[in-house]
Amino acid sequence: MTHAQLRAHPLGDSAVTIVFGVERTSELLGRIHSAARSVEAARIPHVQDIVPAYLALTVFYDSLHTSYDEMAAILIETCQRQTRVIGKAPLPTEHRIPVRYDGVDLEWVSSSTSLSVEEVIARHTARLYTVDLLGFVPGFAYLSELDPSLQLPRRAQPRPRVAAGSVAIAGAQTAVYPLDTPGGWHIIGRTNTAMFDPARDPPALLYPGDLVLFERVA
Amino acid sequence: MITITRAPPYLAVQNGGRRRSRNSGVPPGGARDPFALEAANAVVGNSLDAAGLEWALGGGSVRFERDCAIAIGGATARATLSGRVVAPCTTTYARVGDEFSIDQIITGRFLYLACNGGIDVPQLLGSRSTYLPGRFGGYQGRLVKSGDALPLSEQKSEPPAEGFHCAADLMPRYDSGTVHATRGTQEELFDESAWLTLSESEYRVSAASDRTGYKLEGPALSNRSGTLPSEAGCPGAIQVTGDGLPIALMADAPTVGGYPKIAVVSEADLPILAQRRPGETVRFVLIPIDQSQRALKRRASDLDAIKLLATRSARG
Numbered sequence: 200m201t202h203a204q205l206r207a208h209p210l211g212d213s214a215v216t217i218v219f220g221v222e223r224t225s226e227l228l229g230r231i232h233s234a235a236r237s238v239e240a241a242r243i244p245h246v247q248d249i250v251p252a253y254l255a256l257t258v259f260y261d262s263l264h265t266s267y268d269e270m271a272a273i274l275i276e277t278c279q280r281q282t283r284v285i286g287k288a289p290l291p292t293e294h295r296i297p298v299r300y301d302g303v304d305l306e307w308v309s310s311s312t313s314l315s316v317e318e319v320i321a322r323h324t325a326r327l328y329t330v331d332l333l334g335f336v337p338g339f340a341y342l343s344e345l346d347p348s349l350q351l352p353r354r355a356q357p358r359p360r361v362a363a364g365s366v367a368i369a370g371a372q373t374a375v376y377p378l379d380t381p382g383g384w385h386i387i388g389r390t391n392t393a394m395f396d397p398a399r400d401p402p403a404l405l406y407p408g409d410l411v412l413f414e415r416v417a
Numbered sequence: 418m419i420t421i422t423r424a425p426p427y428l429a430v431q432n433g434g435r436r437r438s439r440n441s442g443v444p445p446g447g448a449r450d451p452f453a454l455e456a457a458n459a460v461v462g463n464s465l466d467a468a469g470l471e472w473a474l475g476g477g478s479v480r481f482e483r484d485c486a487i488a489i490g491g492a493t494a495r496a497t498l499s500g501r502v503v504a505p506c507t508t509t510y511a512r513v514g515d516e517f518s519i520d521q522i523i524t525g526r527f528l529y530l531a532c533n534g535g536i537d538v539p540q541l542l543g544s545r546s547t548y549l550p551g552r553f554g555g556y557q558g559r560l561v562k563s564g565d566a567l568p569l570s571e572q573k574s575e576p577p578a579e580g581f582h583c584a585a586d587l588m589p590r591y592d593s594g595t596v597h598a599t600r601g602t603q604e605e606l607f608d609e610s611a612w613l614t615l616s617e618s619e620y621r622v623s624a625a626s627d628r629t630g631y632k633l634e635g636p637a638l639s640n641r642s643g644t645l646p647s648e649a650g651c652p653g654a655i656q657v658t659g660d661g662l663p664i665a666l667m668a669d670a671p672t673v674g675g676y677p678k679i680a681v682v683s684e685a686d687l688p689i690l691a692q693r694r695p696g697e698t699v700r701f702v703l704i705p706i707d708q709s710q711r712a713l714k715r716r717a718s719d720l721d722a723i724k725l726l727a728t729r730s731a732r733g
Contacts, residue, residue: 208602209706211651211681212713216602223646235440248439252673253646255602259439262684263717267706333442334647334673337551340442377442378551395441397541397553403441 205278207271213247213262215271217278218255225343228331231256232291232408234278241277245270251407252332291408296375297416298324298366302386308368311351320415322346323387328373330409338377338395340405345371357383364389366413373413377403388413418482419532422516424563425477429547430536430555431529432468438542439672445652446554446668447546449628450527450688452716453491456583457531459723460488460508462576462731467535468545470561472528478518479530481511485569486533486576492525492692507582508727525591525692534570549628550669577730583723589688589716594697596686597704597712601654601678603645611638615655615679616703620663624695628669631690633699637661644675653682653690655701665690685712 206218219234220227228251235251238258248259256278260270300320309316328342345368353369358381361367365376367384376382377394394404405411421428431454434447448454448471455465470479473492481487487509489496496503499515511517511532522528538545538556547555556567614636623632638657650656654666656676665682666674680701682690693699 208604209599209681210602210649210678211599211653212684212706212710214649214651216648218602247436250439250649250672252648255648257649259436259651262710263714266710332647332673333440334671335442336671337438337441337443337548380550395551397443397551400542401441402438402443402542406440 205275207275209267209271210257214257214259215267215274216255216257217274220254223253225329228253228329229408235407237280238274238277243273243277291410292406293410293412294405295412295414296390296392298388298390298413299416300388302366302388304385305387308349308351308385308387312348314348319349319387322349323368323373324413324415328411330405330407330411331372332407333403333405336378336380337397338403338405340374340394340403340411342373342411343371345373351385353383354385357381361386362389363394364391366390418569419485419567420480420482421477421561421563421565421567422480423476423478424561424565425472425519426474427472428477428561429471429549430468430538430561430567431471431546432535433466433544434546434668435542435544439649442672443542443551444548444669444672446548447544448527448529449668449691450491450529452589452688452720453527454529454531455720456506456588456723457488457490457529458535459720459727460490460506460577460581460583461486461531461533462572462574462727463531463533463535464573465720465724467531467570468538469529469531469536472519472530473522473526476519476521478516480516481513482566483513483569485511487511487517488531490529490531491688492522492528494522494528495520504582506588508577508579508730510579526694527692532569533576534572537568537570548669574728575731577727581727581730583726587719587723589686591689591692593689594693594699596690596699596701597683597709598653598655598680598686598701599683599704599706599709601680602648603640603677603679606640606642606677607638607679608641611640611679612703614638615663615701619698619700621698622693622695626695628667630664630666630670631693633663633665635662638663638679640677640679642677645677647673647675650674650678651681653684653687654678655680655682667691683709683712685709685716
């Protein structure tokens with residue numbers, strides 16, 4: 200793998216987006232996650248925020264004290280150095296999240312997939328998910344990859360309110376709603392684990408690249 | 418302490434945004450016109466980052482329960498303090514029992530009221546700003562209502578003399594409607610015609626505009642993709658939706674999104690865009706990133722100049 204392809208773009212005055220590739224794959228996402236951890240570990244002066252995503256890593260910085268050109272050069276170098284040394288970045292955290300499988304859409308998911316409710320639950324708890332990225336609302340972590348037999352399009356009409364703690368699925372992903380928000384995913388269960396707390400630092404429980412296992416509780 | 422005797426439809430505690438929690442999905446938030454709040458803070462002798470009131474959509478009034486230097490900035494309005502006219506960005510002394518009133522906002526969208534000491538609400542994730550979708554920050558995570566009593570912090574420095582004001586040439590050109598922008602992260606998805614359209618057309622701020630984004634009405638911008646895998650955005654990013662119409666992201670926009678970004682508004686000019694009302698127009702002028710970053714540094718040094726003059730006035 201050659202890394203000369205890393206390309207930097209300004210995202211406004213105070214961010215650099217480093218593009219790692221053009222096709223969304225779990226391998227590429229893994230590289231971006233470990234690059235994010237390396238940039239964090241490098242403690243580059245003036246860096247404020249590091250946001251990994253599917254094809255690119257975006258780093259926000261204090262542009263009153265450095266320039267785009269300077270920041271882009273340091274980041275490209277850090278990302279290239281990191282990707283040459285596999286496994287150098289710190290390891291991701293593994294989380295276990297207890298879930299009561301009694302969601303309003305569980306029956307519907309069961310009938311749409313022609314799987315029994317027990318089988319839906321078994322397949323949802325059988326996988327170790329990766330946190331792809333956070334977004335939508337604070338603390339909302341997109342987890343991949345859902346068992347192919349459970350992959351359903353999201354609801355045509357989103358619900359105006361989904362309760363915090365709802366465990367839901369849509370497409371190839373699963374997630375826990377961290378706050379009461381509108382939502383279009385299928386709700387299969389709920390958890391008491393606080394996914395987001397603004398009084399905590401960091402406020403979100405999950406970080407991109409972390410691993411998540413759901414555990415069934417009565 | 419200040420008591421809200423008659424709240425306008427929108428009144429929220431804001432200061433600078435949350436700059437270190439995007440990786441938890443927390444948008445930066447904060448004052449939509451940060452320059453106006455910072456200038457008003459400088460004029461009352463506050464640190465630029467003190468919390469103030471962001472005021473919009475109509476009139477209202479506030480009563481002071483202690484002597485306090487105040488200043489307003491941003492949108493222009495008919496503002497009075499117990500009957501006396503309050504001029505923009507001018508140090509004005511309120512006494513116990515004085516009532517500050519806004520009759521009507523005349524130009525712009527967001528008016529900022531800074532009080533010496535700043536509004537004393539808890540700092541969460543590095544900011545005192547209200548984030549309404551998450552119901553946290555600011556005053557109890559919600560809009561300020563009639564009857565609320567907001568504590569003020571002790572004043573840490575002597576405010577300038579009554580009547581001190583910041584020079585008009587240090588303020589953004591709110592009336593120009595010209596907004597500078599740099600090319601976005603998906604520039605290769607847009608062809609020359611889209612660039613020409615963006616830089617040669619007038620766009621009208623739609624009524625569908627809120628703290629997450631301003632929809633812009635005007636010629637459509639063609640691009641070679643519908644949506645992309647999500648990546649980080651930022652306030653000022655101009656993303657193009659499926660129908661080709663641009664949306665300028667604002668302070669509370671989600672941290673990531675999948676629409677291609679054709680350009681990003683220069684931070685120095687974000688106040689100009691933020692203050693445009695529905696129906697008003699903007700024109701975008703594309704500039705290189707180094708020019709945009711220089712403009713932001715100039716904006717910061719303008720604020721430092723106001724702060725320095727205010728400090729001198731306090732000593733004199």
